[in-house]
Amino acid sequence: MARRSLNSHQVRLRELPHAARLHRVDPFRTADRAELEATAERIAGPRGWCSFAGWKPADVDHILIRFETQAEAAAMQRWIVASGIETRPPPERFAIPQLTVADYNRPNQE
Numbered sequence: 675m676a677r678r679s680l681n682s683h684q685v686r687l688r689e690l691p692h693a694a695r696l697h698r699v700d701p702f703r704t705a706d707r708a709e710l711e712a713t714a715e716r717i718a719g720p721r722g723w724c725s726f727a728g729w730k731p732a733d734v735d736h737i738l739i740r741f742e743t744q745a746e747a748a749a750m751q752r753w754i755v756a757s758g759i760e761t762r763p764p765p766e767r768f769a770i771p772q773l774t775v776a777d778y779n780r781p782n783q784e
């Protein structure tokens with residue numbers, strides 16, 4: 675029986691075994707997402723981290739930010755707590771009237 679090869683996600687998880695957990699249900703504002711990414715890049719460099727939504731029962735509603743070392747994950751976890759990014763408000767709803775579509779089944783009213 676042939677052995678299946680690993681997919682790129684599995685390889686990346688093996689490269690980055692340590693995780694910081696951010697509990698967040700609502701989406702991020704653009705500025706908050708940029709600040710999170712800038713902090714992760716400052717801690718681990720641009721290729722030294724990745725983030726994804728948790729899928730295990732204990733990780734539902736969490737964003738897992740993976741790092742190569744435990745020290746990097748601990749530094750990120752400290753930043754998450756200190757910055758209060760988990761409790762920041764979500765972006766405001768887009769509150770303009772919805773556009774309607776023309777009714778093509780109606781005969782022209784000329």
